[in-house]
Amino acid sequence: MSTSTNYRFSFGPWNISEGADPFGPETRPAFPHEEKFALYRPLGFEGVQFHDDDVVPGLDDLTADQIVAKAAAVKAMLANQGLVPEFVAPRLWFSPRTVDGAYTANSAGDRTYAWERTKKCIDIARGIGCKVIVLWLAREGTYIREAKDARLAYQRLLETINAMLAYDPEIEIWIEPKPNEPTDQAYVPTIGHAVALAYASDDHRRVKGLIESAHAILAGLDPSDEMAFALAHDKLGSVHLNDQNGLKYDQDKNFGAANLRVAFNQVRVLEDAGYGSRGEFIGLDVKAMRTQSGCPVTAHLTASREIFLHLVDKVRAIDSALINQFRDARDYEAMELYLVKHLMGLK
Ligand code: GLO
Ligand code: MG
Numbered sequence: 001m002s003t004s005t006n007y008r009f010s011f012g013p014w015n016i017s018e019g020a021d022p023f024g025p026e027t028r029p030a031f032p033h034e035e036k037f038a039l040y041r042p043l044g045f046e047g048v049q050f051h052d053d054d055v056v057p058g059l060d061d062l063t064a065d066q067i068v069a070k071a072a073a074v075k076a077m078l079a080n081q082g083l084v085p086e087f088v089a090p091r092l093w094f095s096p097r098t099v100d101g102a103y104t105a106n107s108a109g110d111r112t113y114a115w116e117r118t119k120k121c122i123d124i125a126r127g128i129g130c131k132v133i134v135l136w137l138a139r140e141g142t143y144i145r146e147a148k149d150a151r152l153a154y155q156r157l158l159e160t161i162n163a164m165l166a167y168d169p170e171i172e173i174w175i176e177p178k179p180n181e182p183t184d185q186a187y188v189p190t191i192g193h194a195v196a197l198a199y200a201s202d203d204h205r206r207v208k209g210l211i212e213s214a215h216a217i218l219a220g221l222d223p224s225d226e227m228a229f230a231l232a233h234d235k236l237g238s239v240h241l242n243d244q245n246g247l248k249y250d251q252d253k254n255f256g257a258a259n260l261r262v263a264f265n266q267v268r269v270l271e272d273a274g275y276g277s278r279g280e281f282i283g284l285d286v287k288a289m290r291t292q293s294g295c296p297v298t299a300h301l302t303a304s305r306e307i308f309l310h311l312v313d314k315v316r317a318i319d320s321a322l323i324n325q326f327r328d329a330r331d332y333e334a335m336e337l338y339l340v341k342h343l344m345g346l347k
Pocket of ligand 1: 089134135136176178212240250285
């Protein structure tokens with residue numbers, strides 16, 4: 001049943017970008033990183049998603065004291081702006097020491113680097129008053145299957161999760177599955193894999209998932225069913241709503257822009273489960289089109305938020321008695337016509 005959740009929204013500073021893609025350079029001037037935070041509230045967002053080096057740039061070369069001091073300054077900045085840190089994610093895919101993966105790298109030295117970096121990430125999260133670490137396991141996979149022992153890789157991922165849970169008894173870990181890109185095949189491609197890791201861990205209540213619409217579509221799955229699976233296990237920490245036009249590169253299109261009905265169903269599933277009523281954020285992970293000019297570009301963020309809210313209205317306006325009648329009569333043809341007309345604003 002529909003709830004009347006007042007949704008709150010979040011995004012990460014990387015969503016305000018310069019327009020570079022693998023085939024060409026930036027098409028827009030850089031908007032200074034530190035100035036992005038002042039944009040959040042006026043745009044209708046209160047949650048900030050961070051990479052560890054969004055909080056502490058250059059952290060690999062800083063001492064523990066310097067890291068703590070910088071995190072404290074960011075905590076004060078967030079409080080001044082009325083913002084809430086939603087999560088911190090170790091950016092483990094940039095370093096020359098994670099070319100072949102981080103926790104699953106074949107090199108023991110690279111795995112050590114990944115663990116040291118992860119501890120710093122947890123320290124940074126605590127320093128800004130945040131208890132959630134997101135693991136987007138970008139390079140934990142292979143370009144060719146024979147490159148790594150996949151069974152060992154899954155064991156290493158579980159060992160890392162347990163080590164993180166032990167390092168900080170309060171943090172939660174939210175795994176963001178993605179089936180491919182940048183690797184050919186990633187080791188945690190779906191929420192089912194993430195939830196299996198959670199249940200195998202030393203404290204499954206502190207291990208959840210973050211589902212990105214585009215990632216589910218890239219796996220050939222329906223994002224709303226992926227979300228429903230996580231919700232059924234109370235394992236949906238957050239979402240990255242966006243859209244994806246078929247099986248191609250990760251597009252991060254505006255929410256609802258490629259497939260409105262798929263978007264509608266995500267909103268329906270979230271609404272029906274009361275997602276958001278415990279403070280969960282509606283996170284957006286959307287990319288501005290390369291063709292867009294301006295500095296900063298933010299229209300993709302406000303458009304996605306607006307589409308989400310319109311879809312909430314659509315979900316709340318569903319005639320649920322009618323839906324139940326269609327279910328009882330097993331008349332899904334009539335149900336579908338009703339729903340498509342409802343989405344089109346037709347009676
Ligand atoms: C890329 C991911 C990425 C993560 C972010 C948070 O495909 O969606 O944007 O969400 O780095 O860890
Ligand atoms: Mg994402």
